[in-house]
Amino acid sequence: MTRTAIPRLAIIGGGPAGLMAAEQAVDAGMAVDLYDAMGSVGRKFLLAGKGGLNLTHAEPFANFVGRYGERQGEIADWLRAFDADALRAWARTLGVETFVGSSGRVFPADLKAAPLLRRWVHRLREAGVVFHMHHRWLGWHGDGALRFATAAGERLVQAQAVVLALGGASWPQLGSDGAWVAPLRQAGIDIAPLQPANCGFELAWSEHLRRRFAGAPLKPVVAIWTDRHGGTQTRQGECVLSGYGIEGSLVYAIGADLREQIAAHGTTMLHLDLVPGYTQAVLADRLAAPRGKHSIGDWLRRRAGLDPARCALVFELTDGATLADPLALSARLKALPLQLRAPRPLAEAISTAGGVRLEALDDALMLRRRPGVFCAGEMLDWEAPTGGYLLTACFASGVLAGRGAVDWLKNLPGRQAGGDERRSP
Numbered sequence: 001m002t003r004t005a006i007p008r009l010a011i012i013g014g015g016p017a018g019l020m021a022a023e024q025a026v027d028a029g030m031a032v033d034l035y036d037a038m039g040s041v042g043r044k045f046l047l048a049g050k051g052g053l054n055l056t057h058a059e060p061f062a063n064f065v066g067r068y069g070e071r072q073g074e075i076a077d078w079l080r081a082f083d084a085d086a087l088r089a090w091a092r093t094l095g096v097e098t099f100v101g102s103s104g105r106v107f108p109a110d111l112k113a114a115p116l117l118r119r120w121v122h123r124l125r126e127a128g129v130v131f132h133m134h135h136r137w138l139g140w141h142g143d144g145a146l147r148f149a150t151a152a153g154e155r156l157v158q159a160q161a162v163v164l165a166l167g168g169a170s171w172p173q174l175g176s177d178g179a180w181v182a183p184l185r186q187a188g189i190d191i192a193p194l195q196p197a198n199c200g201f202e203l204a205w206s207e208h209l210r211r212r213f214a215g216a217p218l219k220p221v222v223a224i225w226t227d228r229h230g231g232t233q234t235r236q237g238e239c240v241l242s243g244y245g246i247e248g249s250l251v252y253a254i255g256a257d258l259r260e261q262i263a264a265h266g267t268t269m270l271h272l273d274l275v276p277g278y279t280q281a282v283l284a285d286r287l288a289a290p291r292g293k294h295s296i297g298d299w300l301r302r303r304a305g306l307d308p309a310r311c312a313l314v315f316e317l318t319d320g321a322t323l324a325d326p327l328a329l330s331a332r333l334k335a336l337p338l339q340l341r342a343p344r345p346l347a348e349a350i351s352t353a354g355g356v357r358l359e360a361l362d363d364a365l366m367l368r369r370r371p372g373v374f375c376a377g378e379m380l381d382w383e384a385p386t387g388g389y390l391l392t393a394c395f396a397s398g399v400l401a402g403r404g405a406v407d408w409l410k411n412l413p414g415r416q417a418g419g420d421e422r423r424s425p
């Protein structure tokens with residue numbers, strides 16, 4: 001076991017939140033050491049760039065903060081420190097221009113994450129941040145030192161302030177595996193159980209539907225579901241049939257309610273309006289016209305505009321008597337019931353719900369029970385749909401935690417005056 005000289009600030013986790021905290025601190029003149037379990041930083045950020053990096057969203061502030069649901073009060077405070085416009089301006093300082101897509105989502109001009117990350121890490125290194133890769137944080141030693149597993153054995157590091165930015169637990173192969181829960185719980189920190197967010201849900205499809213229609217989009221449809229307070233909600237959007245069930249942006253957006261309902265009742269019903277363009281009365285009229293020699297499938301295509309995937313879904317979930325009755329069939333098309341059995345596993349999810357409860361933190365995101373230790377990013381207990389809201393809150397919390405750590409270090413008793421914190425080159 002080796003012990004290492006004291007860095008002023010240790011940042012653990014080199015995702016968007018940790019890198020942003022590092023930037024705040026090094027810009028304020030602090031010596032910063034950044035540790036990450038992996039061989040390079042920002043692996044999930046790079047993955048996010050594969051499908052077109054959705055950095056943030058251009059909608060008005062009130063709508064934006066509403067996306068954080070029950071945590072919008074706290075996250076509004078983070079976003080007042082660093083909002084979507086600040087994020088776009090920051091990207092510009094790295095030479096990355098952004099644009100607003102037709103849905104209001106904001107992307108880098110080239111849609112990629114890699115150039116932005118490369119320039120950012122370069123800038124941080126130039127500013128003096130020292131990167132320590134292959135350092136897996138294990139918790140605290142009895143004397144308060146940080147314990148890291150490294151290829152050379154366990155290493156102990158004394159730091160005067162720490163920012164933990166360890167991510168959630170989805171896609172663990174990219175570095176964030178949620179193993180931090182155990183040492184934090186041991187330290188008495190209140191942590192909400194980690195759960196999948198922005199994930200698909202499982203249903204028992206027939207082999208026929210799975211084989212023929214896995215991957216088929218359903219757009220547009222209207223979801224009708226029960227929220228966590230027992231109210232009925234509706235929302236239009238797009239989803240995708242998958243081999244295991246159903247996924248896509250509409251399912252992700254309402255996934256927190258679906259997950260809570262399943263946790264409370266074992267399953268939940270999601271109803272889909274497959275024909276949002278028709279009222280049920282008009283649809284019933286159209287289906288009641290003499291069918292002649294047309295099969296029901298053909299009739300649904302001609303009279304209700306159903307594509308083959310929607311047709312297959314209707315046949316999968318509807319009995320013969322309902323199919324033969326235009327009124328009952330029209331009601332079915334306006335609210336096709338899907339019984340959801342479980343969210344997909346956390347490892348597959350886009351993000352993680354649960355984590356360090358915000359009540360365990362002060363306004364600067366410092367752990368109340370562990371002064372000098374700050375937390376940021378997806379490891380905190382909040383969730384949001386896709387649309388750039390995840391990254392924006394990670395960046396904003398990184399800003400707050402980084403600034404909080406700087407203020408903490410500046411106010412430490414015995415600190416020498418002047419810019420004494422910067423590591424000599």
Ligand SMILES: Cc1cc2nc3c(=O)[nH]c(=O)nc-3n(C[C@H](O)[C@H](O)[C@H](O)COP(=O)(O)OP(=O)(O)OC[C@H]3O[C@@H](n4cnc5c(N)ncnc54)[C@H](O)[C@@H]3O)c2cc1C
Nearest residue numbers: 013015016017037048054136137167175176377378388391
């Ligand atoms: C497929 C996919 C697409 C996505 N697309 C988008 C998108 O377009 N827009 C959007 O807003 N969000 C998107 N996200 C979500 C977004 O990438 C995450 O919310 C964000 O990366 C979380 O940032 P973070 O810094 O909190 O954690 P991470 O990015 O997970 O970084 C945490 C870091 O901590 C390190 N670490 C973990 N445990 C330890 C340990 N014990 N010791 C040392 N280091 C450790 C990890 O190696 C990692 O580098 C996407 C996610 C996925 C999976």
